[in-house]
Amino acid sequence: MSAIYILWLRELRRYVRSRAQIAASLGQPLMYLVALGFGLGPVFQKAGQGSYVQFVAPGVISMTVLFSSIFSGMGLLFDRQFGFLKETLVAPVPRFQIMLGRTLGAATVAIIQGLLVVVVCLIAGFRPVNAATAPAALLFMMLIACVFSALGTAIGSVLQNMQGFQLIMNFLVMPMFFLSGALYPLNNLPKLFSIVTSLDPLTYGVDGMRTVLLGVSHFGAALDAAVLVVVAAVLLLVGSRLFSKIEA
């Protein structure tokens, strides 16, 4: 148990010390919020959908958690590169605990990042419609963080070098973001496209966030949460299997 704790603490220590990374990772959500929120705002309003900043904020928060947790999870690659991974591989600690400690650490970092973006959104004019359900947003952020930290760790266990990182970003992470409904409503989409979006786990995260923050729902919060819990459990299992197979 203490090994899980110290690995979790390690992720936090590393995060707190990388101020440049914190600042940089806030830039992207801010860009989406400002450029899309205010740029597309008038069009969105004319279509009778209300405020776009209001609509896109839960999406931008989810995106932050997605990027941050995948990135932290894949921190495994940096550990491989800078050698620290070996120290954990020869330690008398079951691999599952190591994987869990890292994943929980990555998830915690992602949630902190998400909360920072919540503050940015509030400053930009975002207002949750229902103050009573708003804290439930934290629960959805945690679920999103768990799903994608586990995914990041799983990918990090398989990739051998940094070249694969760009590949994953371009062909997995970006599509997951764009297909999640973070930027557009899921109603009245073309049939095929709608099916694709429903296969993206982030879709349920974004929908859950919107349900609790805006009171607008596509699938319903219960289904959203259930899907995320199942996907997180599966990815944790797959991830720890892959992680336990690493040979140095």
Place this chain on the structure above:
Amino acid sequence: MIKVEKLVKRFGTFTAVDEISFDVGAGEIFAFLGPNGAGKTTTIKMLTTLLAPTSGTLEIDGLDPRTSAMEARKRFGIVFQDPSLDGELSAEENMELHGIFYHVPRKLRLERTEQLLRLFELWERRKDRVKVFSGGMRRRLEIARGLLHTPKILFLDEPTLGLDPQTRNQLWTHVKSLNETEGVTVFLTTHYMDEAERVAQRIAVIDHGKIVAQDTPAGLKRSTNTESLEAAFLALTGSTIREEAANSADQMRQFAKMWSNKR
């Protein structure tokens, strides 16, 4: 302390380690010498549970690293060929992490951390992040860390690679005194013959995955009729330069080196 019999490791059709057998007694300093790609690191990886052997038997302090990996891991400390510290953490935090991994009780951990950091002259810098340390300081910290859980065996895989003569000298002095005071069994690999001659009681020379000679430094010189260990080594392994294919891990190391130099 270490018992290896007919150990084999194949990667596909390539045999990296080919039926090697040797014994290392408790409290002994044993050097494993060989040209690049001879199978030194592969052997260490098998002994330290990082790689599963293809066949043969292995024993670490009476334990089979394959079936009792967790127990075996508690018995040894290892200093890898390339760094394995977390540069973003301080020296002290790296020690803390290691101590917790190896279930060292908190009080003992703090005592030993101070004792070892003082011994390796790092105590004043314990709060500094490892990324600002010099190569010699990092190596010393790695060794201090490897000793934190009072292992019975210390594996040193080319511990002095890239260090200046002063640091090398200091490092071997420490290793020798640890061997004498704490009775740690040391298994080391190196390219520097003078080092092996200075510290090791017995030497095994490995080439193309096979052990070609195994003796005391003096015995090796006698049997090859040479003046120095270097000449004995060349007599045993020939003077052709070995090409070692870079695997992805090596490429990563190269990349990591480029990165760390830039900063």
